[in-house]
Amino acid sequence: MGTEKEFDRKVELEKEDGHVLHKRLSQVDPEMAAKLHPHDKRKVARSLQVFEETGISHSEFLHRQHAEEGGGPLGGPLKYPNSCILWLHADQSVLDERLDKRVDDMLAAGLLDELRDFHRRYNQKKIEENSQDYQHGIFQSIGFKEFHEYLITEGKCTPETSNQLLKKGIEALKQVTKRYARKQNRWVKNRFLSRPGPGVPPIYGLEVSDTLKWEESVLEPALEIVQSFIQGRKPDAAPVKMPYSNTENKRSSHMCDLCGRIIIGDREWAAHMKSKSHLHQMKKRRRLDSDAFTTIGSQSISPDRDKELEEKGSVGQNDEDLKSSV
Template identity: 70%
Template sequence: QVYKGLDIITNKVSPQEQSLCRHHMISFVDPLVSNYTVVDFRDKAGALISFPSSADTSPPLSPPSTASPARESCIFSRDKIPIVVGGTNYYIESLLWKVLINTKEKTSTTPGLISDRKEELEQLDGLELHRRLSQVDPEMAAKIHPHDKRKVARSLQVFEETGIPHSEILHQQQEEEGGGPLGGPLRYPHSCILWLHADQAALDQRLEQRVDEMVAAGLLEELRDFHKRYNQEKVAENRWCGTIQHRLLSSLALTFLFHSLCFKGIQALKQVTKRYARRQNKWVRNRFLRRPGPNVPPVYGLEVSDHLRWEEDVLKPALEIVESFIQGREPSAEPVRMEYDAKENKRSHRVCDICDRVIIGDREWA
């Protein structure tokens, strides 16, 4: 929802809903900008919540005594409590914990003017990338599968732009006070997490209905307008692929072909949406509920399978939890917690002699 336009495909909060309370981090990034990252999100969101002296410094839990105009716009300085809503739990984790690594500073926000070293590396052969990583950071290379080009490229980028092996930086984070096996300390110690979860069948049905409602609201027209703008941008940059895509889109506009592709596209969108929801729930379980280390906020589960019981199962319990949180007392609800297997090594490296395959992780090997 950070992108301008694309209100339907991102299921953006409506203007009516936004009028009920102040919203942030919505509709401020041009969707044609491809270099917006989770680091950008963390930096901007952190500055809105408080005003840390640097991107990776834990911000204060109370506003400074002397506030500049910029500081006065921060949520803490207005004696308000920030509510982070998601969405993409990787972004939420990056805001709550010190888990990201800053590399080279960006010098421009204009699309196309920034050379993304990670993207450049990803164009190379995967095995060659892994060989390079083995030379500069053998510990990290042993933890990443040779075919996981994205992670290998990221580790190489970290080394090239900082001069420090990726594994060494991770160790430094973990060894900080409050750090743990998954990264550095918690930035906001007084936090709590409300996890809305549903029965899988109910969730799948709700997601399919949501896609149908998006189509009825004008999803295809929104995507068509975006595609037209995308092609105009690429043609303006003298990129031949944009012209080809434009011709392809024109040919696909033939009525008999359009309806067939449209139906297939909608079905594919439903499948992708359901897979994404499963990944997000898995992230909550593995990175929040099973998170090892001393600084883990309580996670309270709220059952949303039956929307007719929203008030009893969600609204009332959530209000009681939040009121207890504000007043500094324990709520009557028990937080959800899953046991962490300290013996399991998710980054162990083994080679199967029979099939000659690299296996990463104890569970995969078993």
């Protein structure tokens, strides 16, 4: 029951405007607010939820975890101290092909029937009540929302249109599956390889591009690594290393006044400064500044201005003539 209430509160917070939530978080936990983007409502809402339920800021909780014996950049101490991670990875083209085939296999195994049944039992009423939300619970899972148009129009449109929507859903499912696989790889790199330190287990890469070499490329090296850890000796294989910067801050907050955007992270900020959108805004600003300068310059040398100066000069000369005559 408690977990359900916590979830409901988080969902309730996420319904509010992101900037309003972020402003509220900055008042109770400025350190965490500086690390989170206003658009990242899930994390902002979670930090607010922690403070509301405990009276302690989320950032303070994290500091306490890091300070525990065995704690580190990943948080508190690991449950099993002498651990390692086996990371199976493949060439991107090979992985993409496998993921496409995986979707085809899921469809052949009855994915559409499962989706229709779930839609009829749990989703159709929500759509009729205009209360559907693909951002929470099972509804955010990959493989459901991609077929939304197909499911709500099946039997209500021509077979040709229905078939087109089905193909669209299948293609969307394949694309989002491949995108998620890339995200998982980035997560491994950012979570473990980019932040080495105490408490971060070593990562051992196992190449799985060629399944015909599974025994020699995956199984045997994996068994040797695990056996080495059990026996307390160093494995023959070397863990994966990735260049990283000790000074790079993944949670630094930058405000680009030119683009009106908040950028989180030093690397993201550097990328933004080189992005097409930012360079376009810079070019646009220079053009506006140049036009404004030209306008001011043209006003200073306009014929009317010259005439005005000439008249003033004539008045001055007449005064001098009058003085000399007196």
